[in-house]
Amino acid sequence: MRLVNPYKLLVLDIDGTLLDKNGVISAEDRNALARVCDLGLPVSLS
Numbered sequence: 001m002r003l004v005n006p007y008k009l010l011v012l013d014i015d016g017t018l019l020d021k022n023g024v025i026s027a028e029d030r031n032a033l034a035r036v037c038d039l040g041l042p043v044s045l046s
Contacts, residue, residue: 005039005040005041007041008041008042009041009042009043009044010036010041010042010043010044011043011044011045011046012043012044012045012046013046014045014046018045
């Protein structure tokens with residue numbers, strides 16, 4: 001059975017959400033974003 005992805009786009013606010021106090025995205029979050037991209041889901045950072 002093939003799973004259907006109901007999402008068309010992932011939009012994330014980076015300021016205070018993805019960025020740490022030094023303005024860096026953690027390796028864990030970068031890996032998660034890469035997995036989402038590998039699934040073919042576009043990602044927009046705002």
